Amino acid sequence: MNLQTLSLHHSINLPSPNLNNSNRLGFDWPLRTVRHKGFKVCSVMSRDTQTQIQTQTQTQTRKTDVLQLIDETEESLFRTGKFGRFGGIFVPETLVTCLKVLLSEFNLCMHDPHFQGELSTALRDYVGRETPLYFAERLTDHYKNGRGEGPDIYLKREDLSHGGAHKINNALAQAMLAKRMGRRSVVAATGAGQHGVATAAACAKLAMECTIIMGHLDMERQSSNVLLMKNFGAEVKSVRGTFKDAASEAIREWVGDLERKYYLAGTAVGPHPCPAMVREFQSIIGKETRRQAVEKWGGEPDVLVACVGSGSNALGMFHEFVRDKDIRLIGVEAAGTGIDGETHSATLAKGEIGVYHGAMTLLLQDHEGQILGPRSVGVGLEYPGVSPELSFLREIGRAEFHTATDEEALDAYALLCRLEGICPALEAAHALAHLGKLCPTLPDGAKVVVNCSGRGDKDIETVFKYQQLKSAQVSDGNNHPKPLQM
């Protein structure tokens, strides 16, 4: 349990979240609960217990129960901010009012045809939507077995969006919301820089001031993105560390100037309404995919695959299909140099429940509740937490999560370049890497849609160094794989 963030928790003037969900589901968990100012908060459980519970959960929960849970969650989401036992609003008092205001404004703009019309136009003319659903013919052939059978692989081309990633969908919509709310200035935190770039671009377009906070380690690794942000006129501030430190600093800045500033969350984490809001704005991905699937093959996808850092592109794709129980939802996290080591970012595989950045979710923490620094060659996947909604979907067995190592992702990058002439972002390459394990298990003609969440121009130097390292190892005759120093 992350006790630091727990100490910031307080009673919120909302109808109390239904923590008795556990009884409804018939769970019998050996939980240690802590009472803190009127709220039961689950403390850490041992990993074995969690696995047991997960298995029990998955076998006990039938598909109709899953749908029921999903429906109930959606119904109460606005009020409670909860996805099962995940989510919530674990924040200092100072933030409660503005989060309530944000929730209310978000709700208004979702029902405002004028705002929706403007957003639609901006998504079409500025971002370049709709993005294509592209049949990857050569990739499909590559994964055919000896008998010529295999799934049909489609790529949802978010790499073609303005700025080169799906991040702009959310950044633009929130910047428009901020403007509508009368805010003059936007503050955001960024890891790989894609969200920073998207936010800076949107702010330039909407004539808003923009401050992007970035960890100094990330600034070194993604220096080209830093230049792009500055070029848009944004102020880029450095903090010690990586994204998790930048996010904390950004929230601090926001708290210091609540009237003028708007904190633009880049992904589906954080206190309610951030996860719900980001998911809504990204859900256009899934909505388009549904329509395009009907146009192309007169049906639905069978399997959806997306990489998972914090979860925004995955949720953007999954959300539309979450009630279609025949559609498999697969998230792929970063296993870094190996899932059993310490350098990875596989929160859903290895994380434990706790509260982080305002939400209850799974997170990478040690036995003292201190955050473990995540690490991946796909810098955008480096986040110790994960969206509470994805934690929920995993728990009820609606979505499955796997991992891919740095090396597998780098190889997948090269493969897509060679076969389709598309250089994916290293983050998206994690999803592509999983095809190697997935495709042999699928029946002939199964429709697989992979969310190609970004383009990989930004990663070309990383891939270059990796390939140089690989050829150096080969020429050395060195059999010991060196850790990738990027």
Added chain:
Amino acid sequence: MAFAASSSSAATARTSAQSDLAFRIPSNPPKFAKFAPSISRRSPPISCKMAATAVVDMELDAEALQRPDAFGRFGRFGGKYVPETLMAALTELEAAFNSLATDHEFQKELDGILKDYVGRESPLYFAERLTQHYKRHDGTGPHVYLKREDLNHTGAHKINNAVAQALLAKRLGKKRIIAETGAGQHGVATATVCARFGLECIIYMGAQDMERQALNVFRMRLLGAEVRAVHSGTATLKDATSEAIRDWVTNVETTHYILGSVAGPHPYPMMVREFHKVIGQETRKQALEKWGGKPDVIVACIGGGSNAMGIFHEFVEDEDVRLIGVEAAGFGLDSGKHAATLTKGEIGVLHGAMSYLLQDEDGQIIEPHSISAGLDYPGVGPEHSFLKDLGRAEYHSITDEEALEAFKRLSRLEGIIPALETSHALAYLEKLCPTLPDGTKVVLNCSGRGDKDVHTAINYLKL
């Protein structure tokens, strides 16, 4: 230079023979609409510096003008100034292209690729803050729209042509593709489509350029292309071009040469224009949807001229639409370091076509300069030379410094980073907009994105 040197006498002979035939309507003309300029005029006799004795006197017959005619001429420009060994390949290419123009299967396949792979149609974006920037004190000013070719796969308009030529090559049964590249943009686009279609790809690049563009070289290799270094001459673009042509001459049966712009021998200028004309066609449709009319002014940057031809072509016969091309003035037109071919060039033959080009008194090519690699070409597409002489299009130029300012301006005002090439067109708006009446619809072809140029720009912009 290879073409010009070997073909000057042949060119003379061909030209005088052609002048009798040039404006007789061929029995089986390619299907292009005739252009009837409002002003028909006698053009002055021209003297080609490459062959001092040649004097060609042409009268422009308004009714018989075709773009191009059966011999690949746009008025007196264009043609096929190539070694004999390439004539068959060019004829075959032209025949294949003409037959595919009516082949629905080919069109359908190409349309599908343009849509799902390239990401067309590209939006016509109303640049609100840029429009605001150009409003005068009384609140009047033109409306500025950007045709977003920067959103295409690979980030520029180049892919439209590369994809279509690769598909064409496949139809021709060619398994091997060659191209030349300077900074690497055209090389990357070619390597990209070859990966997509599973074609063998060889890119010729000057050794000097390879050093300066190591990441682009790596990118091409990652895409499966072989990048061959050219050490001859100054080891830059024009030497790479000559080497590519030599390869083509040697391997013409198995190899297709993907030329990146509307330059070169017929049928390339026509073909590349046809493959890019989708830009203008979409613009017409989108203009109608957005404001129920046509653009009043169209602006585009000019290197070889492909993006400009792509957007101009649809509107060439709409006389009320002004067409403006913007070239690179580099360090200034008087500095000698620029690439403003249509302003400062003289007629000659380069890379197989007669057109304006930057040449000295001895007919040697002057090394051009521009901060943007894509505009750094000493020639220009023959159709642009033709439109200039006709007065149908106007051509201006913009310095490196003005282009950099425009780069920064669009980034700050619209959150769009334009390619430095495109920035030349954007810079011209500073001079153009104050002269335009209120509400004039200006469409600028945003031909590419500028992520590749940010490092170049920071040195100047001190970010």
